[in-house]
Amino acid sequence: MGSCENQEFECKKQKPLLIEGPIIVGAGPSGLAVAACLKNNGVPSVILERNDCLASLWQQRAYDRLKLHLPKQFCELPLFGFPENFPKYPTKHQFISYVESYANHFSIKPIFNQVVEKAEFFQSIGLWRVKTQDFEYFSRWLIVATGENAEPMRPEIAGIEKFDGTVVHTSRYKSGSDFGNQRVLVVGCGNSGMEVSLDLCRHNASPYMVVRNTVHVLPREVFGFSTFGIAMALLKWVPLRLVDKFLLLAANFTLGNTDRLGLKRPKTGPIELKNATGKTPVLDVGALSQIRSGKIKVMNGVREITKSGAKFIDGQEKEFDSIILATGYKSNVPVWLKGSDFFTEDGLPKTPFPNSWKGEKGLYTVGFTRRGLLGTASDSLKIARDIADQWRTIKDTKNICNSQIALQM
Numbered sequence: 001m002g003s004c005e006n007q008e009f010e011c012k013k014q015k016p017l018l019i020e021g022p023i024i025v026g027a028g029p030s031g032l033a034v035a036a037c038l039k040n041n042g043v044p045s046v047i048l049e050r051n052d053c054l055a056s057l058w059q060q061r062a063y064d065r066l067k068l069h070l071p072k073q074f075c076e077l078p079l080f081g082f083p084e085n086f087p088k089y090p091t092k093h094q095f096i097s098y099v100e101s102y103a104n105h106f107s108i109k110p111i112f113n114q115v116v117e118k119a120e121f122f123q124s125i126g127l128w129r130v131k132t133q134d135f136e137y138f139s140r141w142l143i144v145a146t147g148e149n150a151e152p153m154r155p156e157i158a159g160i161e162k163f164d165g166t167v168v169h170t171s172r173y174k175s176g177s178d179f180g181n182q183r184v185l186v187v188g189c190g191n192s193g194m195e196v197s198l199d200l201c202r203h204n205a206s207p208y209m210v211v212r213n214t215v216h217v218l219p220r221e222v223f224g225f226s227t228f229g230i231a232m233a234l235l236k237w238v239p240l241r242l243v244d245k246f247l248l249l250a251a252n253f254t255l256g257n258t259d260r261l262g263l264k265r266p267k268t269g270p271i272e273l274k275n276a277t278g279k280t281p282v283l284d285v286g287a288l289s290q291i292r293s294g295k296i297k298v299m300n301g302v303r304e305i306t307k308s309g310a311k312f313i314d315g316q317e318k319e320f321d322s323i324i325l326a327t328g329y330k331s332n333v334p335v336w337l338k339g340s341d342f343f344t345e346d347g348l349p350k351t352p353f354p355n356s357w358k359g360e361k362g363l364y365t366v367g368f369t370r371r372g373l374l375g376t377a378s379d380s381l382k383i384a385r386d387i388a389d390q391w392r393t394i395k396d397t398k399n400i401c402n403s404q405i406a407l408q409m
């Protein structure tokens with residue numbers, strides 16, 4: 001078996017590689033954050049990333065006008081904050097530049113173009129085997145950082161294969177300029193569906209947004225203060241249900257009754273719902289006023305897609321030039337992580353936050369808290385401390401093998 005000294009990595013030989021520290025799968029914000037925290041604790045690591053860049057979700061799958069949904073203080077990675085001159089809601093380009101300087105600051109160099117196809121624990125040798133298309137890597141620790149949004153979700157919609165126009169998932173949507181003057185069906189009314197519809201309006205397209213389920217729309221700010229920030233502060237002192245009541249009062253006061261616009265609210269409050277199901281409330285950045293003015297049309301569920309448009313469940317039929325699927329993302333962990341019952345069928349940890357970061361036999365997860373980058377920061381610090389304790393013990397007892405060892409399997 002070959003040996004690898006953390007990120008200083010130039011292995012061309014196709015033989016199994018023993019990694020001294022943990023293997024981290026994914027070079028998004030979570031993978032980088034945990035690598036930085038480990039490094040800060042003196043533990044080297046190796047990051048395997050399927051794409052050829054850092055934070056590929058942000059670089060390759062995010063639309064041009066995307067800004068952080070939450071104020072920057074809730075989106076910082078640990079140990080190295082945003083530059084002072086960043087605005088309250090950094091743009092995607094600013095966020096990407098921050099992530100790149102973060103990696104530079106900690107000299108983190110992921111191994112790119114490594115698609116993790118399978119990872120499993122080998123009881124006989126007490127190691128995780130992580131297989132990519134090129135190599136097999138072995139380590140005591142496996143950190144899953146592939147994200148809650150690893151793959152686009154494409155729901156089955158009757159007849160969609162017959163549609164003559166363009167069908168695109170938001171992961172491929174860049175700007176409304178590609179849809180100027182078109183009639184566009186936007187399927188989904190989460191943050192992406194709302195923002196894409198707004199972007200389409202700004203490029204003179206006519207979006208029709210399909211709202212199949214109930215949705216909580218909240219103002220991004222109340223009296224100049226971030227709604228999310230207020231909720232986080234209140235939660236320290238006030239029971240969750242009261243905080244939800246406050247959020248709904250603030251929403252009614254600033255946005256009016258959204259039910260009348262076709263956006264029916266769920267019976268459960270926004271934070272309670274988020275905690276129970278992971279469904280994120282929409283933070284309005286302007287779509288609601290376009291709905292009010294009729295520029296964004298809210299449609300009930302789609303019954304069927306036709307060659308030239310859609311039939312809706314209320315009997316209406318409309319022609320469309322394009323369809324945008326704002327139908328969200330899913331985790332891909334079940335596809336590649338084998339022999340572990342730590343994750344649900346949906347690829348999320350069975351144990352809820354704040355205990356979702358640690359599994360058994362050296363398995364860890366970062367960024368699966370349904371709390372965005374705030375959850376990433378808290379997971380990373382805990383994982384690094386936990387592994388660093390083991391690392392020191394192993395180092396002290398000289399159990400770690402730095403040089404070539406023969407694997408008996």
Ligand SMILES: Cc1cc2nc3c(=O)[nH]c(=O)nc-3n(C[C@H](O)[C@H](O)[C@H](O)COP(=O)(O)OP(=O)(O)OC[C@H]3O[C@@H](n4cnc5c(N)ncnc54)[C@H](O)[C@@H]3O)c2cc1C
Binds near residue numbers: 067
């Ligand atoms: C449009 C949008 C806006 C968002 N805005 C915010 C916001 O404002 N604030 C906030 O806190 N959160 C926001 N989020 C949530 C966001 O996903 C996370 O905050 C952040 O990107 C999570 O980082 P991550 O590293 O956990 O996952 P990701 O950013 O998804 O990174 C995971 C990495 O793992 C890699 N990977 C996946 N599978 C494999 C494999 N098999 N082998 C090797 N590599 C693999 C991927 O290529 C990717 O680079 C937003 C999400 C979306 C989709």
